[in-house]
Amino acid sequence: MGMKRTMAIKSINKNEYAGEKFRLVAIVIFLLVTLLGSGCMCGPKKKMPQYTADGKLKIVFWHSMAGNLGKVLNTMVDEFNKNNKDNIFVKTEFIGEYAMLNQKIAAAVFAEIPPHISQVYETWTLQLKNENAVAELDRFIDSKEVGIDRNDIVPALLKNVTIDGKIYSMPFNKSIPVLYYNKRLFKMAGLDPEKPPVTWDQYIEYGKKLTMIEKKGYFFSDYTNMADYEKMNGAGSFPPNGSQNKVIWGNAFISDPWSFENCIYQNGGKILSDDGKTALINSPEAIEAANYVVDKMKKHRFAMRTSGREHQNEFIAQRAAMFEGTIVSKLFIQGYLEFPLGVATLPYKKINTSVLSGTNAAIFSCFSEAEILASWKFIKWFTDTEQTARWAVETTYMPVRKSAYQTETVKNTLKKDPNMKPALTMLESIDFEPQVASWFECRSILSKATEALTLSDKSPKEILDAAAAEMNEVLALEAE
Amino acid sequence: MFKSIQMEERVLKSIIHVFLISGAITMLAPFIWMILTSFKTKKEALDSSIIFPAQWIFGNYTTAWNSAPFFQYFLNTIFVALVCTIMQLITSSLAAYAFSHMNFFGKEWMFGILMGTMMVPQQVLLVPNYFILKQLGWLNTFLALIVPWSAGFFGIFLLRQFFLTLPKDLWDAARIDGCSRFKFFYKILIPLSTAPLMTIAIFTFVGNWNSFLWPLFVTNDQKFYTLQVGLSNFSQSEGTEWHLLMAASTFCVLPLIIMFFMAQKQFIQGIAHTGSKE
Numbered sequence: 001m002g003m004k005r006t007m008a009i010k011s012i013n014k015n016e017y018a019g020e021k022f023r024l025v026a027i028v029i030f031l032l033v034t035l036l037g038s039g040c041m042c043g044p045k046k047k048m049p050q051y052t053a054d055g056k057l058k059i060v061f062w063h064s065m066a067g068n069l070g071k072v073l074n075t076m077v078d079e080f081n082k083n084n085k086d087n088i089f090v091k092t093e094f095i096g097e098y099a100m101l102n103q104k105i106a107a108a109v110f111a112e113i114p115p116h117i118s119q120v121y122e123t124w125t126l127q128l129k130n131e132n133a134v135a136e137l138d139r140f141i142d143s144k145e146v147g148i149d150r151n152d153i154v155p156a157l158l159k160n161v162t163i164d165g166k167i168y169s170m171p172f173n174k175s176i177p178v179l180y181y182n183k184r185l186f187k188m189a190g191l192d193p194e195k196p197p198v199t200w201d202q203y204i205e206y207g208k209k210l211t212m213i214e215k216k217g218y219f220f221s222d223y224t225n226m227a228d229y230e231k232m233n234g235a236g237s238f239p240p241n242g243s244q245n246k247v248i249w250g251n252a253f254i255s256d257p258w259s260f261e262n263c264i265y266q267n268g269g270k271i272l273s274d275d276g277k278t279a280l281i282n283s284p285e286a287i288e289a290a291n292y293v294v295d296k297m298k299k300h301r302f303a304m305r306t307s308g309r310e311h312q313n314e315f316i317a318q319r320a321a322m323f324e325g326t327i328v329s330k331l332f333i334q335g336y337l338e339f340p341l342g343v344a345t346l347p348y349k350k351i352n353t354s355v356l357s358g359t360n361a362a363i364f365s366c367f368s369e370a371e372i373l374a375s376w377k378f379i380k381w382f383t384d385t386e387q388t389a390r391w392a393v394e395t396t397y398m399p400v401r402k403s404a405y406q407t408e409t410v411k412n413t414l415k416k417d418p419n420m421k422p423a424l425t426m427l428e429s430i431d432f433e434p435q436v437a438s439w440f441e442c443r444s445i446l447s448k449a450t451e452a453l454t455l456s457d458k459s460p461k462e463i464l465d466a467a468a469a470e471m472n473e474v475l476a477l478e479a480e
Numbered sequence: 481m482f483k484s485i486q487m488e489e490r491v492l493k494s495i496i497h498v499f500l501i502s503g504a505i506t507m508l509a510p511f512i513w514m515i516l517t518s519f520k521t522k523k524e525a526l527d528s529s530i531i532f533p534a535q536w537i538f539g540n541y542t543t544a545w546n547s548a549p550f551f552q553y554f555l556n557t558i559f560v561a562l563v564c565t566i567m568q569l570i571t572s573s574l575a576a577y578a579f580s581h582m583n584f585f586g587k588e589w590m591f592g593i594l595m596g597t598m599m600v601p602q603q604v605l606l607v608p609n610y611f612i613l614k615q616l617g618w619l620n621t622f623l624a625l626i627v628p629w630s631a632g633f634f635g636i637f638l639l640r641q642f643f644l645t646l647p648k649d650l651w652d653a654a655r656i657d658g659c660s661r662f663k664f665f666y667k668i669l670i671p672l673s674t675a676p677l678m679t680i681a682i683f684t685f686v687g688n689w690n691s692f693l694w695p696l697f698v699t700n701d702q703k704f705y706t707l708q709v710g711l712s713n714f715s716q717s718e719g720t721e722w723h724l725l726m727a728a729s730t731f732c733v734l735p736l737i738i739m740f741f742m743a744q745k746q747f748i749q750g751i752a753h754t755g756s757k758e
Contacts, residue, residue: 067716093700107610313526332719336523
């Protein structure tokens, strides 16, 4: 018995000793890992230009063009790779949605491994420029050997990529908002399908006419029907629920800051003052624009509020006769339609203008001169008259060059598809979202306010006053 | 009297069943919608008022399968998820063992720091992790997909709590009989812990199977992409192709469901095994 106990104690002691050894091994492993780790951390290796197997200089291009857009981009890049005489090979890398691209650029710049070229929004460029991460492009644009004619770039686009008098990115894929309409329903409502609404007043008039109620298998147009309907069935009975009476809406919409921004500019208003320090979203022009947005739904009751992409889906299912969206949706919608489609520029009030969306292409500065020059040569090729015209007709993005509008490519496309007219016609006036570093925050304030316009019972003035105050706070913080 | 108790029980049971069934329906509805949508035409899929497809279109599955290298994505996903799961099981059980059965310098604050890592959201870690991986030269390799997910505090915590509930007598008895620390770990502790280990395995596997942001972030090459990245191909900036997305989602989630049903048995068994009486 006693023997056993001592043995047990011995073995515990032995195990304690094993514990000691265990601890020692742990410490050694820990030290090794830290040493090895720090060994790897000893500064990044100097970046060397990379070449393909056949000796071409490799240029990496990050983009967010999925689906059809990505296919067009890759086809064009393949052609550049085959045909360019400077031994440049551009490798496109799809990074996911813009939000992902934004995060990944931030991380890559921080880690000093950005791509040579990337799609960037204006506010990103502003930040990247402040970190000296993007190359200034004026010296290439004005150079004799690889330059381009400044006067041929659409002036508004050139102005949009200019920061403090210098250019840090080239317009790449710019899209305009348009009005999609169903020509079949236009005919049914007694409207001329070749004459879409041009002004806000017309839009309201058309919207009312296009709102139709089914009675006994027939659709009755003319907006007076709604009043009749309510007379018979009591106030507030329109729109009827359930499957008994089908309704076709004049318009389906989502509350989206972009469409509200358009309305503000079309009414002669602005989002921020020119110095970017004061919010003007509660100016009389902006409030009038807000009323227009709200009245379509609440007063005239021809607009159906949806969310996500339901407005597009309702249009495809022919339960809404019109909707506003980006011209790029055209590619997607076309594959679904069972009726003739009409595409027009947005109806306006005082100024026929559109707020453009989409990105530019920037070159990162931490590369050798040869690589930056090669990157520029690719961008130059891509935005040249012929290529930008082709990019425009195949994707609906706006041509970057004035001369592109005169090319056979554009003319032939317009002949074949009149719905491309909004995309391929020089716009009278173009506006952009404000370029301030805190625009991201301001936009989310505007987005919330836009939502409140159609959802809450507060007056547009109340909502916009509050939003403007909030925006001013953010802008004041930025100024500090 | 006897009858009324029986009645009462029956009423109670049916009330419980009503709740359970409604719960089951809400959980199943998205799956049913997914499968129904995967057989619709693309126009039907967009229309929220249509529930059943007029014609069952099986072609959606082949179209979806061929629209991206899904076979490659499957292999990648299985490889990454499997290795991560095994690594996660090894690291968390060893760490939990140390935290529950050993005394060492700084044990408390080390545990506290680890617990703190649970409070940090993934988005915050994105850039620092990216930077570390770049310094190690692991970007664009499978290491970037696997190593950062090979250890996690959730598993350590779960196992530590479980190890602490096991009777101390086991430890004493084993040590008195001359069992080494490591032998105690793999001979006694691990076999008793099937339930929490299964839980960790399932969570890690499913988490890796569904990871989307990370693979996209640390790799630039299609050959490393996982299933979720493949699925994102169907939703473009101008609209989502629901019929294809749902067909692809169905075949992506199928292995997971099969695995879950298989693991479920183990799961319950694991719980039954741990019953030790004090």
